[in-house]
Amino acid sequence: MSGLVIAIDGPAASGKGTLARRLAERFGLRHLDTGLLYRATACVLLDEGLPLNDVEAATAAARGLSLVDFDEARLRSREMGEAASVVAAIPPVRAALVDLQRRFAACEKGAVLDGRDIGTVICPNARVKIYVTASPETRAQRRALELTARGEKTDYQSVLADVKKRDERDGSRSVAPLKPAADAIVLDTSDLDIEEAFRVAVEIVERAKR
């Protein structure tokens, strides 16, 4: 039997990265936060002073990515999340990143990947698919707290506007739009703290392993 591939998808700040990291630790698997790939692609364009809709430059940046060069703290800024969702809507950029993600998932033991299209496009045969969501207001509150703790100047209303804009852009693009796979289990964390959400996610994985 092939390895245990766990696909975690969901909108911005829903808590999928937190769950993916913890599930990887619990089940002894590698973890890939695929959002970092799009953030890193956008970062190359911003650093070179190029527009985010430059298809050729964005595609070349995606093809040239090296996971080891990531400056995670910088990539996780609010500016980079917004820029990532612009380059992520360019079909050749997405195509350039497919193999890298599938190779990561093909590890013998399996892997945990989180993003927007893991269960629908990257790993349609994943043994476990969880679609993590929460209300926009809850997600904005969590993200605003996180950014403030990291020293980024921010306020709840503008983070909420960002979250809604990103939902709209990610959900309406022509290729690999954000949506739950038909066979995903939807986990709404609006009324769950991190521990509660993790307990439910572990149960989902344990059930799928049986």
Ligand SMILES: Nc1ncnc2c1ncn2[C@@H]1O[C@H](COP(=O)(O)OP(=O)(O)OP(=O)(O)O)[C@@H](O)[C@H]1O
């Ligand atoms: N169930 C929860 N209750 C409260 N806070 C949470 C919960 N899950 C995650 N968080 C917090 O919310 C913030 C966003 O979580 P996380 O980074 O896991 O989301 P994400 O979906 O991976 O975001 P992104 O799409 O931007 O990568 C973090 O500060 C995290 O600690």
Ligand SMILES: Nc1ccn([C@@H]2O[C@H](COP(=O)(O)O)[C@@H](O)[C@H]2O)c(=O)n1
């Ligand atoms: N599989 C994925 C992962 C991410 N994206 C796009 O990148 C943006 C940033 O992602 P985060 O998870 O780090 O917030 C996101 O808004 C998406 O536009 C994607 O398209 N597919």
